Amino acid sequence: MKIKSLMIPDPITITERASIQEAIHTMKTNSIRHLPVVSEGGLLKGFVTMADLKIGLMPSMVSDLSLADLMVKDPIIVDPDSDIEIAAQLIYKYKIGGMPVVKMGKLVGIITETDMLRAFIDMMGMLHASSRIDVVIGADAGAFKKALHIIHDLGGDIMNIGLTAPKAKQRTYFFRLAPCKTDKIKHALEKEGFKVVAAMD
Secondary structure, eight states: OBGGGTSEESOOOBOTTSOHHHHHHHHHHHTOSEEEEEOTTSBEEEEEEHHHHHHHHHHHHHSOOOHHHHSBSSOOOBOTTSBHHHHHHHHHHHTOSEEEEEETTEEEEEEEHHHHHHHHHHHHTTTSOOEEEEEEEESSHHHHHHHHHHHHHTTOOEEEEEESOTTSSEEEEEEEESSOOOHHHHHHHHHTTOEEEEEEO
8 A cells, every 4th residue: 555545635734934823723723733844835844743833832932933943854754655664664663643745845745643543454454343363373384374274164254364473483363354253263273273362253
């Protein structure tokens, strides 16, 4: 999935000539926490958050502190044609809540941690009716294939698969299935020596 399919296109922006008070008003009015700062031609000049603005509000009342002084002048950015994994890695690595999406210097969108969470929930099918069975499987491909066959042969329609600890010798796989009764699948897996951690209809 590309960032352009998930980003907020044509986001609300402000120019660096605006006051800190104007920026805060814009964010509160539109219920947003990130505000790109752009030039007249839509080129990205900086990025501010509500936290940045609140810190600078009081000092700006007694000095000539401006929006340009508070904004991040070289923010972390992503390209709209990059994969969403890139955005997720940057948000996690730099502990940021969002970032501008830029194409050839021009702001084309914004992507936030909320957008990433929405994409993850959608990919995992968590908002749809489903069943789930969590199985501990050895690292060899043969055991994984065997578990897949058991689930499939007993009518389990696998929607997606997740796993934990990919480097460990024992991995827990989370099989999300179309709604079904998991008792028979659970017993068949255990009969073949698999450890079933959880089974939910």
